[in-house]
Amino acid sequence: MKRASIKDIARIAEVSVATVSYVLNKKEGSRISEATKTRILDVAKSINYTPNKIAKSLKMNKTKLIGLIVADISNDFYSNIARNIEDEAMKLGYTLLIGSCDENPEKFKKLTELFSEQQVDGMIIAPVVDSDEAINKLIQEEYPIVTIDRYLKNVSLPGVMINNSEISEHICDHLVKKDFDEIIYVGYDTELPHLLDRQDGFDRRIAKSDISAKRILIGIHNITEEVHQKMQENLDLSKKTAIYFSSNKLGIAGLRYLIDHNISVPEQVSLVAFDETEAYYLFPTEVSFVQQPLYDMAKESVKLLDNQINNYTTNGKRVTFHAKFMERSSVK
Structure with a gap:
């Protein structure tokens, strides 16, 4: 079936192509009566006219x-x-x-x-x-x-x-006030500036406290395996410990480890994770997290x-x- 064109509309409505163009493109300043506009739009609808976006894009560049x-x-x-x-x-x-x-x-x-x-x-x-x-x-x-x-x-x-450095400072300050024996930062081994900003914010604040701190850095591949291995090596349940996961993927991997090892939150370990994700709501305990204004x-x-x-x-x-x-x- 032949595609309807503005020439078809002009022929049926008995007006010029220019007049149809003015109406369809809603151009201001044209002296076209409301009756003519209505007739053109009715004809366009009746013949199922749709604009040729490709031609229009070429014209507009x-x-x-x-x-x-x-x-x-x-x-x-x-x-x-x-x-x-x-x-x-x-x-x-x-x-x-x-x-x-x-x-x-x-x-x-x-x-x-x-x-x-x-x-x-x-x-x-x-x-x-x-x-x-x-x-x-x-x-x-x-x-x-x-x-x-x-x-x-x-x-x-x-x-x-977002204010990555400042929000990490805030998280660290919040955890420091809880008087933990140890705080573990879980981040990425990366050169990406925004993730380094999160790490730097934490490092600056924790350095001003007397609390022991560990930094776990994970590669961008095999996240779950690395997080589980590093937590196995670094998490000491004899200490009052908090963990700050600096991304939702790290947080999800960490939650899986805690579930697999029957470690209760916050009774045995406390945690904060970055970003909101549906996975947090499946965890038995409501997870404290950083919310970005998406x-x-x-x-x-x-x-x-x-x-x-x-x-x-x-x-x-x-x-x-x-x-x-x-x-x-x-x-x-």
């Missing part, structure tokens, strides 16, 4: 597509933020393409190339280790980019993040990208949101 590259779409944090970004993008008329690079810089690079080939108007990205080359190439091409959750040092890109972060990232698309600038604005500590029953 924009596709109204944006790309989102996350580190791991299976992570509740990224899947939830992707949904919020999609909703906000649609409000501005954009369609979202999503790619997950699985913390792999080569896959990250291929996704940037794929999105470029798809002629997306811009990208929201969560940089991974060794992704600098791919990102710098986009910057050199003046491609609109916005970072989310993560950032790069020495690169001025607009982006959205909706606000998503909304701001789309706003920043839309600004870059329509008015590109080399001076990036980085917006920092404040995370909240949600105290529950897992700390005694």
